Amino acid sequence: xxxxxxxxxxxxxxxxxxxxRAEVRAVDGVTLDVAEGEIFGVIGYSGxxxxxxxxxxxxLEKVTGGSVVVDGTDLTGLSEARLRGVRAGIGxxxxxxxxxxxxxxxxxxAYPLEVAGWSREKRRERxxxxxxxxxxADKADVHPRQLSGGQKQRVGIARAxxxxxxxxxxxxxxxxxxxxxxxxxxxxxxxxNRELGITVVVITHEMDVVRAICDRVAVxxxxxxxxxxxxxxxxxxxxxxxxxxxxSTALKDRPSPEVLARLRERxxxxxxxxxxxxxAGSSALITRTxxxxxxxxxxxxxxxxEVAERPYGSLTLELVAASPGVRPLPDGVAxxxxxxxxxxxxxxxxxxxxxxxxxxxxxDPSVVRRGVGQAPDDGPGGEERRARVIGGPARQVGGGPxxxxxxxxxxxxxxxxxxxxxxxx
Amino acid sequence: xxxxxxxxxxxxxxxxGETAYMVLITLVVGGFLGLLLGLGLYLTRPGNLLQxxxxxxxLNVAINxxxxxxxxxxxxxxxxxTRAVVGRTIGIEAFxxxxxxxxxxxxxxLVEQNLVSIDPGVVEAARAMGASPLRIVRTVxxxxxxxxxxxxxTFLFVGVLDMSAIAGYLGAGGxxxxxxxxxxxxxxxxxxFVVVVIIVAVVQVVQLLGNYLARRALHR
Ligand SMILES: Nc1ncnc2c1ncn2[C@@H]1O[C@H](COP(=O)(O)OP(=O)(O)O)[C@@H](O)[C@H]1O
Ligand SMILES: [Mg+2]
Numbered sequence: 001x002x003x004x005x006x007x008x009x010x011x012x013x014x015x016x017x018x019x020x021r022a023e024v025r026a027v028d029g030v031t032l033d034v035a036e037g038e039i040f041g042v043i044g045y046s047g048x049x050x051x052x053x054x055x056x057x058x059x060l061e062k063v064t065g066g067s068v069v070v071d072g073t074d075l076t077g078l079s080e081a082r083l084r085g086v087r088a089g090i091g092x093x094x095x096x097x098x099x100x101x102x103x104x105x106x107x108x109x110a111y112p113l114e115v116a117g118w119s120r121e122k123r124r125e126r127x128x129x130x131x132x133x134x135x136x137a138d139k140a141d142v143h144p145r146q147l148s149g150g151q152k153q154r155v156g157i158a159r160a161x162x163x164x165x166x167x168x169x170x171x172x173x174x175x176x177x178x179x180x181x182x183x184x185x186x187x188x189x190x191x192x193n194r195e196l197g198i199t200v201v202v203i204t205h206e207m208d209v210v211r212a213i214c215d216r217v218a219v220x221x222x223x224x225x226x227x228x229x230x231x232x233x234x235x236x237x238x239x240x241x242x243x244x245x246x247x248s249t250a251l252k253d254r255p256s257p258e259v260l261a262r263l264r265e266r267x268x269x270x271x272x273x274x275x276x277x278x279x280a281g282s283s284a285l286i287t288r289t290x291x292x293x294x295x296x297x298x299x300x301x302x303x304x305x306e307v308a309e310r311p312y313g314s315l316t317l318e319l320v321a322a323s324p325g326v327r328p329l330p331d332g333v334a335x336x337x338x339x340x341x342x343x344x345x346x347x348x349x350x351x352x353x354x355x356x357x358x359x360x361x362x363x364d365p366s367v368v369r370r371g372v373g374q375a376p377d378d379g380p381g382g383e384e385r386r387a388r389v390i391g392g393p394a395r396q397v398g399g400g401p402x403x404x405x406x407x408x409x410x411x412x413x414x415x416x417x418x419x420x421x422x423x424x425x
Numbered sequence: 426x427x428x429x430x431x432x433x434x435x436x437x438x439x440x441x442g443e444t445a446y447m448v449l450i451t452l453v454v455g456g457f458l459g460l461l462l463g464l465g466l467y468l469t470r471p472g473n474l475l476q477x478x479x480x481x482x483x484l485n486v487a488i489n490x491x492x493x494x495x496x497x498x499x500x501x502x503x504x505x506x507t508r509a510v511v512g513r514t515i516g517i518e519a520f521x522x523x524x525x526x527x528x529x530x531x532x533x534x535l536v537e538q539n540l541v542s543i544d545p546g547v548v549e550a551a552r553a554m555g556a557s558p559l560r561i562v563r564t565v566x567x568x569x570x571x572x573x574x575x576x577x578x579t580f581l582f583v584g585v586l587d588m589s590a591i592a593g594y595l596g597a598g599g600x601x602x603x604x605x606x607x608x609x610x611x612x613x614x615x616x617x618f619v620v621v622v623i624i625v626a627v628v629q630v631v632q633l634l635g636n637y638l639a640r641r642a643l644h645r
Binding site: 100 | 546551555556557560568
């Protein structure tokens with residue numbers, strides 16, 4: 001990585017408590033770099049500190065500890081007047097768009113140009129250019145209230161790009177939009193990044209947003225970055241519960257207990273869930289393994305999607321030893337052994353969750369049993385589940401490509417030993 | 426009905442002029458200072474652009490103390506200050522001074538209440554674009570709250586007219602004084618009635634004008 005364009009070093013933001021309200025560690029010792037020209041995602045649940053983190057970049061908030069360096073300038077200790085200069089060079093868009101209702105679309109886009117002291121003629125020309133770029137040139141003289149959400153955000157983007165910033169900050173920029181409009185706006189952000197070379201920092205609580213456009217991602221919880229890295233790696237081999245929860249929202253590939261019960265009614269054979277991703281089990285590899293052991297695999301459930309433009313997901317299969325008429329079994333191998341051997345072989349190529357058969361069901365150890373967001377000290381129930389999981393087969397709980405709601409069993413506790421990342425990272 | 430318009434006409438005209446003098450000066454001075462004070466109150470509120478707990482507390486308490494005092498009592502209580510500034514405690518200038526004072530505080534609260542209802546997001550956006558606080562006041566706060574500010578100012582007009590009647594009664598002259606001296610005290614209800622009609626008509630016209638301007642401000 002060349003010189004990072006944004007660099008947090010042990011950055012903290014503590015909002016002081018008042019009265020009986022305790023202080024809030026909104027950002028707590030964050031160290032990370034954003035490379036020039038990338039689309040960097042920050043994902044986390046509400047209150048994780050994402051907005052505060054991004055507001056440190058344009059000094060809408062000042063750090064209470066550590067430092068933030070933007071484009072070579074250390075923001076710590078800069079005067080308010082200097083900070084205004086820094087802010088003018090960074091674009092920002094918002095969830096609620098934050099357009100001035102007292103101005104037309106053109107007037108809104110012209111605002112930062114007025115702040116920057118552009119002449120009237122240059123402003124008019126630039127505004128036209130920007131509205132063309134975001135595709136709403138025909139709305140120049142309209143007031144924001146007459147626009148749809150997607151159009152408002154386009155105005156917001158045009159306004160943010162007006163002064164040719166090198167960084168664009170997007171705080172939940174698509175969270176108020178419907179799914180289709182969200183995709184349009186994300187496509188526009190990707191164009192901003194690719195065509196204009198602008199570094200984009202995207203804040204979101206939606207996994208789909210990260211999946212669609214981010215090169216790298218930081219996962220935040222309680223003011224801390226709990227996972228950081230290449231978007232595909234982070235989501236294909238999530239290490240942290242929060243990350244797993246996000247992954248499970250994007251891909252409902254694992255059968256729930258209810259679905260599993262119905263699957264067992266229809267499919268009496270051995271049911272296993274196998275991970276499919278770029279690194280481990282490609283589906284070709286899975287098919288070959290089954291064939292070698294004389295086992296038929298019928299896909300009964302599953303899903304494969306893309307993260308960072310690479311495949312990722314899982315398939316749930318019913319495994320049945322092929323009837324001898326179709327393919328002779330090796331001498332002395334009982335059909336059931338063929339399935340066992342196939343499962344063992346599958347474990348060598350990908351992550352496998354063995355769900356047993358209808359007659360001898362194994363519980364899915366990764367099923368979320370309790371509400372999300374449980375505290376690290378999850379009472380006796382949690383202990384019970386955890387013990388059962390640890391007692392289970394070695395690779396049963398995937399930190400692997402299943403993502404899924406797995407790992408919830410241990411609450412937020414990373415140290416219980418139930419998380420097996422399968423040496424993927 | 427024995428209206429002696431030859432005698433009363435010029436007196437009524439003069440009274441109208443005195444009222445106009447008090448009201449207009451108060452609207453201009455009180456409106457301007459009230460806007461500034463209201464902005465000051467809004468900006469120094471904790472969490473806002475120029476947050477300052479001490480200044481906010483002082484302004485807030487001052488407004489809360491002054492505003493509910495009945496104007497008649499306020500006029501008397503302000504006496505020493507009025508004497509220091511104007512040189513005397515009665516007369517149209519002295520009362521106009523007191524009216525400006527009261528109007529400033531009344532309008533300040535109205536301004537602040539209207540500014541508070543502005544979406545903080547737009548202020549944040551302007552800040553993110555590098556706008557200074559003064560620019561934000563000029564290009565965001567006032568324009569965004571313009572319609573309710575116009576209506577608040579219209580409301581202030583009615584309050585000021587009311588104050589001018591009280592001041593008039595205490596010797597500043599004007600329409601209130603006229604209605605009492607030539608109407609009420611002479612048992613001449615017709616005179617009182619004419620004055621009331623004039624005042625109602627003026628208030629009506631101003632209110633309509635205010636509504637019209639506020640609507641324009643919204644529909645821009
Ligand atoms: N100005 C503030 N004063 C006090 N607490 C704040 C302030 N801004 C944010 N917080 C607190 O900081 C935490 C993180 O907030 P935020 O950064 O907005 O989270 P997110 O954007 O991830 O939802 C929250 O607990 C929030 O209540
Ligand atoms: Mg937020």
